Amino acid sequence: MASRSHVDVNERRLRPIYDCLDNGNNRKAIQEADKVLKKQKDFQCAKVLRALALLRLGRQDESAVLLQEVHTQNPTDDATLQAMSICYREVHKLEAIAELYENAHKARLDNEEILSALFMAHVRLSNYKKQQQTAMALHKLRPQKNPYYFWAVMSNIMQAHSSPDPKLAKTMYLPLAERMTKKYVDEGKIDAEAEVLLYLMVLELQEKWQEAIDLLQGPLGERVVSELNMRSTKLAELHCKLQNWSKANAIFRKLLKENPDHWQFWLSYLDTSFRLIDSGYTPPTEKGEGDGDEGEGEDKVEDKVDSSLEEVMEFINERIKGCQETTPLRGPYLAQMELVRIMRERKSELLKLAGPPSELFQQYYDLFGTKPCCATDLKAYVCLLTPEELQTLLDKFEESSKLTTDNGTPVFADDVKHICKHITILQLSRLAEVYGKRTTEDLLQVSGDLVLRYRKGLDFGKDLLQTDIQPSDPYLLLAAHLLVDLWQRTGQERYLWQVVVQLELGIRRSPANHQFKLLLMRLYAEMGAFGPCPALWNGMDMKHIMNDSLGYFISNHVGRLGHFVAACAMFGTMLRFFSVNHKETTEYLLASYKYGSFGKIREFVDFRDKLQRSFQYKSASTERLLLDLILETNCHASTEQMLSYIEVDPSKERAILSEVSDNRDFTAMDCWDPPSQFRIADYKTESFNEEKAWLHSRDLILRILVAAVMSGQDKEREGKDDASHNGESLTNGSTDESGKGNMAGVVRDLLPRFIQHMESCAKEFSDPKKYPVQGPYRTRITTYLQGNHHQLLVRLVQCFLKVHHLHENGLKNPENKDGEILDSPITDLLEGLTEGSKRTLVKEEDGHACINVSLLEHLIMSAESLSFATTLMGVCSHLLRPLKTSWSKQSRKKKGQNAPQPAVFDKFTALVAELQETAKSLHQVATQFDPVFMALDLSALSLTETLTNTEEESQCEKAVWSKVERSFQQSSHEVCELLHNKLQYLHTCRV
């Protein structure tokens, strides 16, 4: 090693480069590095910093050369290693970091920093075995430092967690982790809470419940202090595992005394009590006094157990009494209802002891009716009452609220609490299915009444900030839900348009109300107008993980409704979130090891995995790639160019459907539909199935198209295979041999899979799925199937395969079937594309004008299918052209013979011409979809049901229609442009 002074000189020389890099002045950093390198041409660190600056300037190739050069010299000084790690991290070459430190470690065996960096490098790669070995090496180097030892223990646990063979986890990794920890316990070397928690984790993973209890009850258990109540809660859970119901019950009982509002404690307390009742538990006699129904002596007994219904009721009542003096807590009151629910389920004879549920409801309403969550709380217990009981109760509430409308003049609430109580009644009424039986006129009248109450209630929120929501907002939301009901009941869209107008007015007053905005987005999309959605979306400050959990609000509609530019941008944002986070979440695994929060490590790994396998991710990336493939391409060469950017390997599955993770959140929108009707869990499962089926179709389409285009490049590619490395291959470490070779073979392989998949979809999704507006949205799969788009694709892919066959085998192939490029013509299918589109934007139904919403989706899908078809025609023409040239040459040589041109050329030309005709017709339809072009004034068509007919309302309605017009116009323009491109494209396809 160099002397100290030498190091200082180096540091001083590097300083300007670091400064430039920190300031983002990468060009200057390169100049500074060059200066240093002029003096010292082998200065490794200067080279690496130069590489980093190059990288940040986007000059990856130059940077990589430089890095490679230093890498092979096995650098060992900290500054160089750190700078190289940064470079590799930025290009996500995590393996190179491990290799780098591995080499450095070999050269400097006793360097703790290098070894610890090597450990972290393995953590980044999730290489648990190497992690474990490195941690042990660190432990040997610094035996007095506990963390290293426990890094090794944790690495063992991760080996168990990731082991494909559960037996290995049970018999090897976990016992090893346990032995290692136990050794430290026995030797009295444990000194941190984290280490105790790690031991607890090892024991729990092995289901050694008793040992875990002993640990927590022993002296080491006293170290578990950070998380509140963790020790008692854990102990109680462990007792449950061992079916020590009495011990668990006693702990939950004690916890509830301190936290009488803790719902999970109540559930566990009730559960353990009933287990005791079922097992005929009798308390040990020596503790005698604890058992009776008298509660007075109870407090003296630390471990009081409640093993009879009387005791449970007594306990609940005491908790109620306990909190009555201060502020009433919801917990004990709801525990009463939960108790009734359990007893009812068990058909207990003692049910009457608990009192009639309607009284419990009354009591709850009296106490908590002014809280916005009252109805939500009672939702789960509505089932305890008969519809008649519920109705009687609601009538009573309503009467006591004194807000009923007498002979047409509504009585309005006097203050905010009054409004809240009324809203609770209305929400409960909706939960009780009160509105289902009312007539259409009735419901219209009720929603009008609610809108009036909403407006009147705004008086109480005049002084609120823009960031607050109005106390009367829920009135408007309930009115909106009623009008949505009406739409669903009658199919008449004018009710929905009215909701849109009302909600638009609502967000003017309550710009903070995301319930309004989410519903609005959904309704605009429902009506075919995506245009207003991005502003609403951005207005809610949607970002980061919301791209995943709420991204469906965008991705179900943006492409479907032909807003391609917005689609590219929005999918782009989503994809950036996913790719950035994969890198960043990994860094926090490192932090968990550093801080000893071992409990979070598996959680982080699983979370990263969930993001990586996210359905939203896979779907957004597939849709984005399909858009890339068709949007900007207007000839075969531009498609080939596009392929070189998008880097799709069609021979590989892009998503393993069985492993895709559904991270969508459907709890963001308020809904008061009766639980029996709004089965969100079922909807989520059903819709996920549908989404996966659709994703699979889209993925197959993408791969077929890409493979087809690549097959045209096969010949040119031979011999330049090595030029095809990308980021992907780094993680795999090897290049794929089946790769570029036989792309036509890949198409041949994928086509039957596509056919088969679409057949199975046809069985399941021939009718469009209907979900409530607060639930998921259907996919486009039914539209796709009904329009026979899959058949069109299949026939054209078959056509491609024949052309490819001719290309490979020449025109004089043994079968000489050159004329049969299409077994069955596609004219009928193409007619289907345009036929369905030959409708007008505005139609008349039941005497009302309404917008032909399904028309747009049909049009977009046809344009998309035509684009896919065009892509295939491009390859075909690319493959046919050399055939034609060589045929022309040959026929010219054999002058005079005048051989007829092979049928394939004419047939292909006819096919292209047919597609051109279709594109023109679609273009025509798309133009008619532009309301401005058609001089349509939507606002003049009275498409909206009027509700209260105020000046503000009619102005807002005008504004809504102008937004909708602009949205349709946008869709029309974008489809026209797409079709225009495709017409150009097809023009280049003539052979």
Place this chain on the structure above:
Amino acid sequence: MTTIRAFTCDDLFKFNNVNLDPLTETYGLPFYMQYLAHWPEYFQVAESPSGEIMGYIMGKAEGQNENWHGHVTALSVANNYRRLGLAGSLMHNLEEISENKHCFFVDLFVRVSNQVAVTMYEKLGYSVYRRVLEYYSGDVDEDAFDMRKALSRDKEKKSVVPLPHPVRPEDLD
């Protein structure tokens, strides 16, 4: 009826109803993960019986010597679960945890315009220690109150004696 438990990564998928509130910032994942990795006990979530997220609190312990304190980084409760004392319970837990760690005080920052929050914190025993100029950036930058509550270790309540002058964000310790 609220279950207060440790916040886990999976909660990030379902906290939308809380975070869509305009005063609740949605951060990039590293921010949450940093807290989960470093101060897991300080990151707690309140969950309704149906599994909905009602609100959450995020905090940390930091500082040297007599400045060793608990800090509330984020506290938010969904609209539908307000006026139940939930924020109070979450704050109480954070104070307990800080007591366990022998902190001297707990502090937090709040927009000066957010009168509802300021009043609530006052009710919980917090007082304005100092004003921080233009702490919140936005269309118009906004000042913050740095509010504090002394814990049992600070017997003379030295930590909460208000500063006479406002400070700039770069001068915060």
